[in-house]
Amino acid sequence: MATTGTNPERVAARERVALVGGAALLAAGTILVGAILPAEYGVDPLGIGRRLGLTAIGDVQKQIASFEGNRSAAAGGAPIVAPQDRPYHQETVTFALGARESVEYKYRLAKGDALLYSWTTTAPVNYELHAEPDGAPAGYAESFEKRNGSAAAAGTLTAPFPGIHGWYWENPGDTPITVTLSAAGFYTMSHEFRKNAPTRTRMFQ
Numbered sequence: 001m002a003t004t005g006t007n008p009e010r011v012a013a014r015e016r017v018a019l020v021g022g023a024a025l026l027a028a029g030t031i032l033v034g035a036i037l038p039a040e041y042g043v044d045p046l047g048i049g050r051r052l053g054l055t056a057i058g059d060v061q062k063q064i065a066s067f068e069g070n071r072s073a074a075a076g077g078a079p080i081v082a083p084q085d086r087p088y089h090q091e092t093v094t095f096a097l098g099a100r101e102s103v104e105y106k107y108r109l110a111k112g113d114a115l116l117y118s119w120t121t122t123a124p125v126n127y128e129l130h131a132e133p134d135g136a137p138a139g140y141a142e143s144f145e146k147r148n149g150s151a152a153a154a155g156t157l158t159a160p161f162p163g164i165h166g167w168y169w170e171n172p173g174d175t176p177i178t179v180t181l182s183a184a185g186f187y188t189m190s191h192e193f194r195k196n197a198p199t200r201t202r203m204f205q
Contacts (some may be wrong), residue, residue, distance in 0.1 A: 082112055089204045090184035095192075097125075097171040097179060103194050106132070106166030107187035109159035115185035118154035119167070123177040125150060129157070131165040148172075164191060 095103045107115060129145040144157070149172075159165055171177050192200040 082114075084186050086186065088184055088186050090182070091190075092180065092182045095169065095179040095181075096176060097169065098176050099174045100171060101195075102168060102170040103179070103192065104166065104168045105181065106164040106191050106193075107183065107185065108189045108191075109157075109162070109165050109185065109187055111159055111162050113159045113186045115157040115159070115165065115183060115187065116155075117157065117181065117183045118152075119179060119181040120152045121150075121169070121177055121179045123151065123171070123173055123175070124148075125177065125179065126170040126172055127153070128168045129153075129166070130168065131159070131161070131163050133161045133163040136163070166191075 093105070095105065097103060109115060126148045127146070127150060128143055130141045130143040132141050142160075145153075147153075157165060167181070169179050188204055190202045190204070
């Protein structure tokens with residue numbers, strides 16, 4: 001005949017299962033709070049992770065994430081390698097400027113093209129590094145650098161748009177001077193502008 005009521009063995013088995021399950025959850029929670037949180041996220045509510053050196057792992061991961069984020073922001077999406085279908089060019093040119101005279105010299109660059117340059121003068125000049133975008137209204141120019149009383153400059157210009165990019169030099173003194181420019185890049189032509197003189201254009205193949 002079947003018995004009624006609760007079987008003591010079944011109750012004991014259920015209690016053991018509940019006890020084991022609770023112990024497993026407790027162990028998992030302890031591992032999460034004491035090990036995973038300090039190591040992965042640098043969160044250490046119990047202080048165990050710091051004593052075990054686990055928070056150092058989280059600190060390193062935060063530093064790596066911060067470094068990668070800053071590096072991506074600094075790169076601004078600019079390509080690391082920009083292949084070209086033509087060789088680069090390099091030249092050194094000189095410009096003689098009389099008292100109060102000026103000259104402009106610009107290279108045609110496509111967007112993203114880099115121009116390496118270095119120039120010197122025999123006496124301080126007023127200068128401006130600027131560009132004229134293709135399609136801009138007549139007389140419009142975007143200035144990148146402008147200084148007075150300088151005798152040398154060097155750097156790299158990456159064209160932010162297609163157009164002509166270069167310098168304006170002015171001799172503010174009463175004696176003649178010479179400007180010497182060395183440049184290298186993937187420019188296709190150059191233009192020399194002087195007041196009351198025709199534009200001089202040079203093509204680069």
